[in-house]
Amino acid sequence: MAGEIDLDLVRTFLTAYRTRSLSRAARELGRAQSTVTAQIAALESELGHELFQRRPTGVVPTTRADALAARVARPLDELEEVLWAGRPGTDDHPIHLGGPAEYLSHRVLPRLDEILGAGSRVRITFGLSDPLLAELSAGGTDLVVSAIRPRLAGISATPLVDEEFALVGAPRWRPAGPGDPADPRRWQGVPVIAYAEQLPIIRRFWRTVFGRRPAEIVPWAIVPDLRTIAAMVVAGLGVSVLPTYLVADDLTAGRLVRLADPELPPLNTLHLAVRTGALDRDPALRAVHAGLLRIGRDPAAVSP
Template sequence: MAGEIDLDLVRTFLTAYRVQSLSAAARELGRAQSTVTTQIATLEAELGHELFERRPTGVLPNARAHALAARIARPLDELERVLWADRPGADDRLIHLAGPAEYLSHRVLPRLDAIVRTGTRVGVTFGLSDHLLAELGTGVHDLVISAVRPRLAGVTATALVDEEFALVAAPRWSRLTDGEPADPARWAGVPVIAYAEHLPIIRRFWLTVFDRRPAEIVPWATVPDLRTIAAMVRAGLGVSVLPTYLIDDDLAAGRLVRLAGPEVPPINTLYLAVRSGALDRDPALREVHTALVRVCRS
């Protein structure tokens, strides 16, 4: 190499390496994509070899890129931590957290004292996992609690907790427990309340417990809020499949009954997603991430 390499080029490389997309790296860095493209090309020229394979869906790091990232990631992240802590407004950081309304409202937000103690402010957004994960990749959110396992380039996920699901109803519908609840004949005239018309939660339960699809079920009502569905089921308006964290008290008090008791109940893993490398660069984000993991697993 003829001279020293601009540290900014190395930072751009590491960002692009982590998100595996020049456009996503540009958003992460707050720059034009053309600037990021030029910086990567400049670094490759300085090093004398290519670092990425360009593809229509992004960039794929080659073996030289993996080796370079392994050497520079830790010291560069440490340098950014020092610089981040000294920047104006570092003590007034706002972390953008997003996830399912039901889980955040019932299990996370009432227990935010662990995050309050970090001294960091939190802004919360509710929504569906796929949409929120896409926004995480573009920098809209800092952390996303996702009901699906993230498979986006540049996003790292930590398994948080397993949701358990139960087929439940008010005691007036307990006759459905007298035989096989999956028997189509038993569901004639039974009002079913679903999260969506295509029965995403009920279908998963049927496939797991009864090894078939709920073809006989046409929902009486579709309500995109599990808390509201739980209230409707408690009122005796119908039956549904719900996560047990919402209804444990109702089951214990007899306000709801299980219509099926599988030995191994259906579960769904929740994940805490963050942009790759962000925890190493941002101390405030790392503290909130740690607090969220502790809250969800306790």
């Protein structure tokens, strides 16, 4: 190396290294992709060796890039944290959290004050996992509670909580006498309320618990909101498969009963996703992330 290296080139390198994509690095840094490409090329020229191998789906770091990232990531993140804290108007930037409406509304938002630090604000977006993760990758959201395990480059995810699902209904829908819940005759005349036409939640429960598809199920109502379905089921309008955290109090009070009691109930793991490296740079985001994990893993909040 002939002279000093611009720290901005190192910052661009580290962002590209973490996102595994020049285009994603450009979006995160707020620059044109051509600028990011030129900066990476300039750093490679200064160092005298290649840092990335270009691929159609992104970039693959070389072993020398791995070694460089291991040396510069921590000090650069600490420097950015100091500089970020001194920026005017930082407190005016809300943390953008996305995720399923049911989980956020029932488990997170009532305890939001436990998560946010002094001066922090939050903006909530309800939605499905795929578009929210795409928005996270593009820099539009800061944290996403995802019902699927993210596999996008530049996105890190931590298991948050295991959702347990149960087939529930008002006591009036409990079958009289013993019998196999998987027997299609048990469900003749029973109104079933589903989340979608394809019965995604019910189908998974049937296949996991009964070992087959719910071919006999013709939903009486399609309602794309689990909170509303829970209210309808409590009102005695039908039966459905729901996450137990939505109906735990109703099960305890006897307003609802389990219509099947599998030894191993179906589980779905929610993940908490964030852009790789973002927690190191932003202490407010790090605090919210830690608070969400704390709530997700709180034994007192786990449904029976």
